[in-house]
Amino acid sequence: MPNKEYYFEQIEKELATAREALKIGNAGKARVCARRAAGQALTWLMTKYPRSDWGKDALGQLSCVKDDAAFPREVRDAAVRLTTKISDRFAYPFTTQPIEDAQIIVSYIRQRME
Numbered sequence: 793m794p795n796k797e798y799y800f801e802q803i804e805k806e807l808a809t810a811r812e813a814l815k816i817g818n819a820g821k822a823r824v825c826a827r828r829a830a831g832q833a834l835t836w837l838m839t840k841y842p843r844s845d846w847g848k849d850a851l852g853q854l855s856c857v858k859d860d861a862a863f864p865r866e867v868r869d870a871a872v873r874l875t876t877k878i879s880d881r882f883a884y885p886f887t888t889q890p891i892e893d894a895q896i897i898v899s900y901i902r903q904r905m906e
Contacts, residue, residue, distance in 0.1 A: 796905070799836035803829045803898055810891050819890075826890035827874050830854060833894075833901040840905060851875060857897070870896040 810825035831850020834857065838846065846856045857863055858871035870893035 793839060794836075796836070799832055802832045806832065807891060807894065807898075810894070814891070823874070823888075823890040826894035827851060827854060830871070830874060830894040830897040833898040836905065837901045854897075864900065867897055867900045870894070 806825045806829035810822040810829065813819070813821035813825060827850045831853055834846075834850070834853040835848075838853075843856070846853050854871045854875045858868050858875060860868070863871075873888055873893050874890060874897075
């Protein structure tokens with residue numbers, strides 16, 4: 793089983809890739825990487841608190857978080873923003889900062905895992 797450092801490394805790698813994608817104007821890639829960073833944190837959380845019903849991929853895990861009252865509202869709201877599909881006109885129904893949303897989730901999980 794991977795250790796804490798492994799998850800930290802994977803999370804930071806995804807967040808760095810997301811930042812680079814934003815710099816070159818690739819918001820879609822930034823969003824995907826932000827979701828993967830949050831997914832890595834959630835996978836790490838499940839090493840301590842297993843949830844067989846959450847699935848294995850980041851999008852499925854985030855979908856479960858957004859509906860789970862055990863998570864703080866701020867974390868659930870971040871999960872909602874990360875999982876909301878864009879419209880046909882490539883617009884979100886709210887302001888989106890995927891890296892910040894991922895960091896909200898990652899920070900919460902880091903606190904829980906300490």
